[in-house]
Amino acid sequence: MRDSKSSNFSHIEDIQIVARVLEGNTEAFSVLVKRHHERVYNTVYSLIGDLDESDDLAQEAFLKAFHALKRFRGQSLFSTWLHRIAVNCCLDHLKSKHRRSFVSLDEHGENWDAPRIWMGQSKDADVGVERRELQEILECALNDLSEEYRVTFVLREIEGLAYEEIAEILKCSIGTVKSRLFRGRTKLREILQVQYDNWIEA
Amino acid sequence: MDTDNTIDINRELLSAYLDDALTKADRARIEMLLRVSDSLRSELAEMVRMRQLFAAWSPPAPDRFFVRRVDIKIQEEVARMKNRWGLQKFATAAILLISIGSLAFLTQRLDKTVEPVTLDAFLQSSLDREVREVASLTEDDFSKDRVLDLVLSDNTR
Structure with missing residues (x-):
């Protein structure tokens, strides 16, 4: 009915x-x-x-x-x-x-290894596990961002919203959205630095 | 030589360039800088790779009962709102009824206790009383003492 x-x-x-x-x-x-x-x-x-x-x-x-x-x-x-x-x-x-934070990056310790999927070393059988691992790492990295950077980054990068829409949702200027995105991306790179460097080198 | 501030502004523009959110002038400026700056090109490449990384991330989907759960909550809410509205209406009606009832009761009481008396009616009733009193007198009542008593009692009344 x-x-x-x-x-x-x-x-x-x-x-x-x-x-x-x-x-x-x-x-x-x-x-x-x-x-x-x-x-x-x-x-x-x-x-x-x-x-x-x-x-x-x-x-x-x-x-x-x-x-x-x-x-x-x-x-x-x-x-x-x-x-x-x-x-x-x-x-x-x-x-x-x-x-x-459900799992903080810090909890992995200094000896934590980046997932091999980042470095192109993964075999097909490992892909599922690696992908889950990657998901977890990205979630952790997002969790470590400050709220304003995280929200802005998620709305742009994950949700694919335009700057105007993000500004409307967050009730801020487009300039602020630009600035937060830049700073958020920079911060994310810092958080993921070690793993990211390995990935970039690969 | 670029200052730190200029570099930061250019990197911020680079981030917006990645999102295709620059004005024509800014886009032309950043494209010119990209042609001459290895570090800026490298930074753009890193941003693109990070974007690819997050593109591979997919948040989990809600379970298949999610919509049903929301539907149930909404219908519960609707029922609660209707009940609240019904109770409000009932309370208003009850207050109105009590008010009207009280008003009617008071008006009725007022009608019974305070009868309007005109001057003519008052005088007529006093005259009637006097006549009744005189008619009820016996011969003994006309004795000197009795008449004196009556006069005195009238004066003191």
Whole structure:
């Protein structure tokens, strides 16, 4: 029943679905969740780096969006507006607790080896393991960035947002986005320096 | 010779160049610098490689029940809002009823306790009382002492 209702919305713009929800068809909100949940979840995970917390925060973002729907004026894309809410949920969450690093790079110690996939030494059988290792290292490096650099970097590099969109989400100037991206990239390179040098040399 | 500040500005431009977010003038400037600066070219190459590195990183997808969980929470929220709205309406109606009831009760009480009395009615009622009192007198009441008592009691009333 719900699916048949949802399928009616398949070719309808987000803003029209928002109007339906505001008219009282609250089930239509499910269509918006289906359309945007993966991207919202990815953004939240990129910013938080923890599965359970990301799940909770992504749900919270949708609930907040549902409550705030009356305030959505359609001046920006619904996805941009939703992302802003998700990012703000993450920023509030990060502020409310000391950022938790699930595995810090420091914990690997000085003798930690860069994954061979970086250096092109990996055999096919190792690729899966190496890739997981690489994922973990990148997550750790992201976790070690300051919040403002991390958020800006994730929105640009992982989410592929334009500078204008990032500036809109973070309520800052495009110049600030440029500056944060530059500094964030520089910091990331410093964090990954040893492994990165090996990778570059390879 | 470039100062540290100029180098930083150029590197910041390089970062924006990577994102194709430069003005025409800045892009021309950085492309000119790239042609002559090995270090800047090397830095750009490192930025590109780092981008490739992060392109290989894919955040995990939400589980397949995620949408359902959000749906349930939204519907719970809707039900809660409806209940809250219903309770508010009930409370408002109850307060209104109590207010109207109290007002009606007070008005009724006021009607019974304070009957409007005109001057004519008051005089008529006093006259009637006097007549009744006189009619009820017996012969003994006209004795000298009794009349004196009545007069005195009237004066002290």
